[in-house]
Amino acid sequence: MRSDLEAAAIGVRVASRERWLLRDVDFSVSFGERVGLSGPSGGGKSTLLRALVLLDPLESGSIRWRGNIVDELAIPTFRSEVTYVHQRPAFLEGTVEENLRLPFQLRAQSGRKYDAELAVRWLERLGRPPELLTQRADRLSGGEGQLVSLVRVLQLRPSLLLLDEPTSALDPETSGRVEEVLVGWVKDRPDERACVWVSHDADQVERVSTRRLLFANGQFASPVGEGAST
Numbered sequence: 001m002r003s004d005l006e007a008a009a010i011g012v013r014v015a016s017r018e019r020w021l022l023r024d025v026d027f028s029v030s031f032g033e034r035v036g037l038s039g040p041s042g043g044g045k046s047t048l049l050r051a052l053v054l055l056d057p058l059e060s061g062s063i064r065w066r067g068n069i070v071d072e073l074a075i076p077t078f079r080s081e082v083t084y085v086h087q088r089p090a091f092l093e094g095t096v097e098e099n100l101r102l103p104f105q106l107r108a109q110s111g112r113k114y115d116a117e118l119a120v121r122w123l124e125r126l127g128r129p130p131e132l133l134t135q136r137a138d139r140l141s142g143g144e145g146q147l148v149s150l151v152r153v154l155q156l157r158p159s160l161l162l163l164d165e166p167t168s169a170l171d172p173e174t175s176g177r178v179e180e181v182l183v184g185w186v187k188d189r190p191d192e193r194a195c196v197w198v199s200h201d202a203d204q205v206e207r208v209s210t211r212r213l214l215f216a217n218g219q220f221a222s223p224v225g226e227g228a229s230t
């Protein structure tokens with residue numbers, strides 16, 4: 001059966017090209033899945049997620065999204081459907097709300113408009129009040145930044161989220177909310193949503209994933225088994 005995202009034999013080298021960060025890596029994910037990715041620091045998990053959305057140039061291999069090779073022209077639309085969520089998100093000057101409005105100016109989002117009510121609903125589900133919208137984005141704490149970055153992504157209705165340690169700066173209670181929101185997000189539409197979740201917390205991986213993988217030295221190690229199936 002065809003997977004929705006398929007990476008075939010992808011390779012990434014450092015800019016100087018003297019070292020491979022990923023070499024001949026195969027990976028696929030299908031809608032409905034929640035893939036938990038763990039492994040040692042510096043093992044290449046972020047590099048892999050970035051390569052899956054072509055944020056770094058591939059030295060070899062290819063990415064297919066829903067059966068089609070993703071070429072240069074397809075990248076903007078592809079990235080509106082498959083989104084990398086950075087562990088330490090960046091914001092532009094201005095309020096949180098101004099930052100939430102910005103992606104709607106991109107061509108890939110044409111025809112869509114910022115919806116303040118939707119943003120407030122996501123914030124509420126993440127345990128934050130609407131007043132956060134008026135706060136300056138550059139004054140957010142690390143944890144608040146992670147929450148706002150999730151709202152920024154979720155409001156754009158993506159299909160596949162590549163989550164790079166999305167709760168690393170959050171307290172346990174808020175982490176729990178994020179887990180609930182993101183697991184629920186996939187479960188609500190399992191035929192059109194999935195996520196890959198990088199975490200160093202083995203218990204979290206167990207809670208959030210339907211499939212668990214270990215990534216080290218730029219390669220997948222042998223599977224560590226199935227996670228929570230529901």
Ligand SMILES: Nc1ncnc2c1ncn2[C@@H]1O[C@H](COP(=O)(O)OP(=O)(O)OP(=O)(O)O)[C@@H](O)[C@H]1O
Pocket residue numbers: 014015021039040041042043044045046047048
């Ligand atoms: N642009 C780059 N140029 C050179 N080396 C890089 C580059 N990007 C990443 N690396 C190196 O690639 C390796 C993998 O880094 P990566 O951030 O993907 O690991 P990780 O598994 O996500 O680590 P962590 O769990 O600490 O976040 C590291 O040794 C890192 O220093």
